[in-house]
Amino acid sequence: MQREVIDGVPVLWSAAPGPLEAALVFGHGASDETFRTIGVTHLVEHLAMSTLPRLHHEHNASVSLTVTDFSVSGTDEQVVDFLAAVCKALAALPVDRIEREAGVLAAEASGVIDPVTAELLSARYGTVGAGLASWGGPGPDRIAVEAVRETVARSFHAGNAVLLLTGPPPPALRLPLPPGERPERGGAQPVMSPGPHWVVANVPGPGLALHADLDGAALTAAHAVLQERLRQVLRHREGLSYDVDGARVHTGGGLGEFTVVVDARAGQQRRVAEILWREALRLAAEGMTEAELAEEVAGFREVWLDPRALPAELGQAGACLLSNIPYQDATARLDALAAVDPDGARQAFAAALRTALLVVPEDVEVELAQPDGAPLTEGGCAHPRGGELPSGGRHFKPPMFARLRFPQARTARLVLTDDAVWSRDGRGDVHHLPFADVVGVEVNGPGRVLFGRGNCATPVVPELFAGIGEAVAAIDAGVPKELHYELSAFAESDEDEGEAAPAPVSKASRR
Template structure:
């Protein structure tokens, strides 16, 4: 991995086969918004992209919970032109297009996370930070122009950006972004008890969230093993779901959420939920057979040593620069994974399960229990205390 500085923006690159790919990354996403301004980062992205002429090479832009990315693939001169145009547009957004681009956002209707993951995050973190994932907010057409201007000033500058390239920087590359101050971010504290607990919600199927250190490779491998066991049980053995999905969600440096999400065949949501929790408890209480652990280690080895993983590591390094996180690189991760034992895996997953949040569809009846047989507590609406006495009293109108 090579590193340069162009116009104050860190540029990370490595030579890989194929055409030149570029990703301009900003440390700004939905987690940096408020309920009142939900969608403002996506609106900024649309406004910037609306200034581009018709381009005859692959290009796109996206916003997720933590990052905004502008991407393109082409000849070096095409890449350089795209990046310079995007940076120039961010310096002078066409604010007169806000109403039209808000309409486009309304039509697009995209989310920033799997709906079950989004619900888990909102239950855990409330209506702030990553908890905003499941909310729509007042609507794109109600985002004030002041919110757009404030977002650009706070986040879209050279000190909150990084560029990833799959080859050497093109000759004459310019990134004309303004200077700025590194934005301060909230630490993303949960508003609910850590867990374990469960809750009903409007989700397509059950989901499980574990709050953990994202660099803990024992938890990573345990979650991979759990997904594989669920795939065998829920899909191959009982035919109740198509896929066992999941997400990794950055919350703050050194901390995040790992989720497992499953849709269920109609009428089988309860059975899928039971299997999810049953397999999670088994992994936390019983050591995995050596052969099963070896299979997961080999799967991790194939991914981490694949030459195509270079691009993934470049993106992780860019995210580290703009978010202040410090993810492990491939070889260091693999060294730790190869030393894991069944006992260490069980111990790590049992600890992570102490933060478990299980979400289930509203129309099913479940009574999940802990490993000791006691019932798992169910989240419910908070019970407020007495109203404060300060203030004026008046008769009922």
């Protein structure tokens, strides 16, 4: 892999057969946003791409959790022209198009990662950084032009970019980006939920996340063995699942999540979740055979040394450069894997299992045990079931008709204290949201919905609680104005969803 610098931008390249492929990558992704600005990076990408003329060669742009890239494949001239046009657009974004591109984003309705992994990240990290992955936020039409301009000025410049090429840089290549300093990304993101827990979310199938050093060769090997065992059991033996997918998700400082995501046949989600957990426990207790380990190492060798893997390898090197973490090439990674023995892999997996988060679909209840036999408890944003509301403060009840018609409403309460709101839902969970932890306030007529950094939402609306004027006034006074926003014009109407019991905690603004 060669390295050069063009117009202040590092260029990583290595020769590969076929047309020239290029990716201009910026060290800014969805995890660099806030709840109030969710989607701003995607909007920047759309605004830049909207300036390009119609092109007939391969090109694209995308936003991930950690980076934004503009990619192209073609002749040297096509690559040069595309990159110059992108740089020119980023230097002078057509912000007059924000309203139209916001509508396009609403129609696209895409996330930066699959929904199961997104929920695992939110359960682990809360409603900040990588935890934003499962949230839709205020909506693309509520992103202010100032947020767009600030994002571009902070991150989309030569000091926070890297260019990846599958061949030497064409002589005419220029990258006319403004200069800038790479922003500090803060190292490893703090963990809200260390685990082990299981959580319920609106997901199509179960998933598992383990928090660890992502460069750990022993855990990398065990992670691969677990995936293959699940394929053999869930797909080939039981016929319960089609796909088992694993990933490593970076969340800063070389740390992150080893994830396993499994789809499930309709009606079999609980059984699939139980098998996923059972196989994880078995691997931690019994380990793997020499043959299983050797098979996975051979698989990594075949994939990583394949010439077609060069763009992915360049991408990994570029992401490491932008995140200021060391890059290990394929040879170094394979050498580390070759040094792993079955018991070392088992020990690494058993240690990581102490951080386990298991997500299951809604309406699925599981009864699982940890390796020591203690119950695997349900996690989430709430305090333990049966928690106590404060005795002081102003208490609000659901409207009388709701208490008469819905049993859950009879125990639901909202409590306003000097610096927080508390709520108890129909099943007894108590939620505490200090004003200092609020990351967004949705304004919907006379009501408010508060979103907290602890992955929790608390509606303070007249449909759920009577006489909330005092609570709304306290929220408006206690939470900074810049965190307030009007309900998105793209929000779906609830009018046709049918009658349901009020619930103090909502999934509003989920993707």
